[in-house]
Each structure stands twice: as C-alpha cells, then as structure tokens.
Amino acid sequence: MTSAxxxxxxVIPAQVANPFIKRHHYSGKxxxxxxxxxxxxxxGKLHGVMSYGPSLDKRKIQGxxxxxxxxxxxxxxxxxxxxxxxxNSESRCIAMSLRMIRKQAxxxxxxxxxxxxxxCGDGTIYRASGFxxxxxKKNSSIAVMPDGSKIHEMTLKSSPLKPLPQFxxxxxxxxxxxxxxxxxxxxxxxxxxQPGYQLRYIRFxxxxxxxxLKVPVIPFSAIDEAGAGMYKGEHISMESRxxx
Numbered sequence: 001m002t003s004a005x006x007x008x009x010x011v012i013p014a015q016v017a018n019p020f021i022k023r024h025h026y027s028g029k030x031x032x033x034x035x036x037x038x039x040x041x042x043x044g045k046l047h048g049v050m051s052y053g054p055s056l057d058k059r060k061i062q063g064x065x066x067x068x069x070x071x072x073x074x075x076x077x078x079x080x081x082x083x084x085x086x087x088n089s090e091s092r093c094i095a096m097s098l099r100m101i102r103k104q105a106x107x108x109x110x111x112x113x114x115x116x117x118x119x120c121g122d123g124t125i126y127r128a129s130g131f132x133x134x135x136x137k138k139n140s141s142i143a144v145m146p147d148g149s150k151i152h153e154m155t156l157k158s159s160p161l162k163p164l165p166q167f168x169x170x171x172x173x174x175x176x177x178x179x180x181x182x183x184x185x186x187x188x189x190x191x192x193x194q195p196g197y198q199l200r201y202i203r204f205x206x207x208x209x210x211x212x213l214k215v216p217v218i219p220f221s222a223i224d225e226a227g228a229g230m231y232k233g234e235h236i237s238m239e240s241r242x243x244x
Contacts, residue, residue, distance in 0.1 A: 048081035118196025135200030
C-alpha cells in the first residue's frame, strides 16, 4: 500500500505548478509573485504543489521577527493537493520543502503562511508541521459575487487599473469611481463580504529565531474561543473534530 513515505518532492517550474493549482486549489487562482514551487510526486505523477514567494505586504510582515533581513523569510502562499495522496502526505511535504529551503537558501530564517478560515480551514496542517499561531483576526476581505465566484480585496487593490474580465473588462477603479474602497466595490457589484477569520502561522527554521518574535504566540485553544474553527470549508470547532 502506498504511504506518505512514497511521496517524492522536487522543485518544478511555474509552467507546471500553476495549472495544477488552478485545478485543485479552492480559490482557482495562483499568487502572481510566487517564485519557488515544489511538486509532490508518486510514481512520477504530480499529485500536489506548494508555492512560496515574498509576502505582498513584505515590509509589515518582516517586522514580526526582529532582525529579519529583507530576504530572510518566505510566505507559503499556495498549497494544493489532489485526493490521491496518502494520509499525512501534506505535513510530510511541508517538512521536506522546509529542509530543502534550509539547505539551498540558508538566508531564509522563517516561513509565514495564512489559513483561510473563511473558505477552507483553520490550519490543521500547519499545526501538525510545527508552525506557531501568531494571529487570529476577523477577515472581511473576500468578496462573494452574485454568481458565487470570489475575489480578494488584495487582488483588487494591488492592480486597481487592471481590466477584470469577470466585470466586463472594467477595473477596480472603474467600478469604484477611482476610490480605493472595498465597501464601494461591494455596493456597486452586489457582492457580499464573506464572514470568517484569517489565522497567521509562522515556522522557524533555525533555533533561537523564535526568541526574536515580536508578537505573542497564541495557544491553539484560542481558535475555538474565537469561533474561528473551520475544516474543509465547514465551520466546526477543533473540539468537535476531536470527538467525531
């Protein structure tokens, strides 16, 4: 029987990674500034992709850990796996990718990632992979459009003049009348902000760097206390999962 130990991880080009992410990630979208892609293979067939890159709000994120150089951290900004990978493959893939980053890019001292408690999950894989929880915040930045499609506020604001095919070629500023207002965008398009939470996780790659963290480590129990639990797109507490 195939097990997680049979998974092989290797660096792959964006031309291979991105189509897989578009097919298998719940958002159907890639992060344009992803620069490092790992592919998870079994018997030579691709079954998973993890993409790393600089954070969009890099200067703000850099300050979370004191003394971090400009190139001293990466964001794990996309993970997409099909349903054919054996149990525990996701956490094994994360562990292998982090070991490869340590070996090939020793300047990277830590990795950050965000769990989408609005549409996907609260970070079960991160907790199983040695990440610490450093933030839980209400997230109202995902717009659910009348046709059921979703678009993130950051996507709109990062390219406000870019034509959007799903809105007849109009740009974000066309829709808002030149205002940098997500609220106005929702009003004009009839979209609704999807309720939920965003959870921020950090994984340190070298001993001692955890002592430089400038924000508190939050106990995982706080996820249920905030009502932020989510698993496979369904709002459910971690306590309920443990007893199911």
